[in-house]
Amino acid sequence: MSDAVVPRKAETVAPRAAPGSGWLRRAIESDLFYSFRRSRLTMVAAAVTILFFLLAIFASVLSVQNPFDPAQLQLMNSRISPLWTADGQSPFLLGTDEQGRDVCSAILYGLRISLVVGVLGVLLAGTLGITLGLIAGYVGGATDGLIMRIADVQLTFPAILIALLINGVAKSVFGNRLDAMSTLAVLVFAIGLSFWVQYARTVRGSVMVEKNRDYVAAAQLIGLPTPVIMLRHVLPNAMGPILVIATINLALAVITEATLSFLGAGMPDTMPSLGTLIRIGNNYLFAGEWWIVAFPGLALASLILAINLLGDWLRDALNPKLR
């Protein structure tokens, strides 16, 4: 550790002339990046996660067909096994499913949907939880009691149950014929409402500690409005644990979305996510067409494992007790 500290002190003084490179340099020489470089497993996990995000972003460039467009699917091409097996056919690397959909393309597009739902769900849960946590911690009193009581009750129930209920209610309110995009919105909403509690509790805890500090009193004395104090001064000090929760929650959100879709309460067959693909593929398992379910499953599992490893590392790296 000590031999890493010495050059950092020497160099942070020098590049102050160029603010852009100074920011980058500070990031590279931070303790976080140091611990990142020391853990090979974390680097692999980060690479895999980035790879998955890139695959999702460039899905339309990388895939041989658009699996959402029925016009591009041909029944002639149905149930082809993967390329390296005896019956494999040329453009279909991982084989095709019952409708002649290229499994590889479907995974890329499905990955995109899973990640969009996961990221948006985490953002919604984070915004909701941080806002409520800030209010509860800063205002205190009856408001705090009410918010935390709701959180307690919700924490008793597993997120998947809450998400399923929200999904069922949404179906009942909007009718059973929701189009794919609205289903996606409902999923984001369900995940956001299922996962906000952890953020709220963490933020509330930090705020209760921070609000008695002198810098908050100073900010109050110079007449800053309360929202500014909360967002600009208190919140940044609670950001570390939030980042950890958000990373681990991204994995949980992806699992929840996949589970809902697998249970038939998520993305429809016309616009499948990874979970939907696994549900469809599961029907062909007994017919021996293992590739329809195996590859989406493998993609989902490795995505979640990579994000979980990142989250574990981040938790340890940001925890000063473990240094």
Next chain:
Amino acid sequence: MLAFTLRRALQAIGVMIAVGIIAFSMFRFAGDPVNQIVGLDTPAAEREAVRKSLGLDDPVPVQFVRYFINAAQFKFGISYQFRQPVSNLLIERMPATLELATCATILAMVFGILMGVYSALRRDSFLAKVFQAVSLIGISLPTFLIGILLIYLFAVTLGWLPSFGRGDVVRIGWWTTGLLTVSGLKALIMPSITLGLFQMTLIMRLVRAEMLEVLRTDYIRFARARGLTTRAIHFGHALKNTLVPVITVAGLQFGSVIAFAIITETVFQWPGMGLMFVQAVQNVDIPIMAAYLLMVSLIFVTINLVVDILYTVVDPRLRSTISRPA
């Protein structure tokens, strides 16, 4: 002690009322119940009659109180898809879910504790590293993928175990059990493993962490100084003290085991409450959804209450801190 018990009981009742309000609003406001019951071409007069017979014209608070009184007597209305009282459907399917959840919990506790103790005592052994890897996979693999994997391995490829259903069941009163027949036991194996795996990893990590902590304490050092055998120290002293939090967590987790049974039951087409709930969500059968929510909440809240009270009985240190401020 009594004050604490009463306060917790009041809190539990408060939670149940809150859940009841949610269940009622789902039933009453999520879509029109009349539309769900009658056909599309039912004349308006007949709709009005149905509306009246359901009491939907009364003020909302009256309806809520009526719903609550009915729910307290386990009357949850008529299912939209099955046209049967929801309570009958629930009771019919409850044994399947409870048997599955109990087996999964026992499995998780036995193997979780064994693996946890081993990996705490032999921290750097190869097997302990394998256990750690398994636990990471257990947390990262979604439940349904584990189920599919097991089905592919043991049902499709090897053909050893059935891939769906409960097998033959024996009826004892209103309870049906699969534990007394060979096919019932065989059918139970894969669903229990699937359902219990996540709990197992949880318990294993907990036991490992607690054991490592306890082994560092002074009384263990003192026991060593007294010259007790390693076996007596590890199992008589250390393990006994790690078991309190483990049993608490396992007890609290029993509720989520029942909720997670939703997924396992869908994968294995296990005829329990969870499968019925998923089908209700797919078919927008609100009475079943509301009833399931109430039933599961009741189980959750009861378990939480019992665990809280038991905890104070088991751990005298807590008792003194609780009775003091009151």
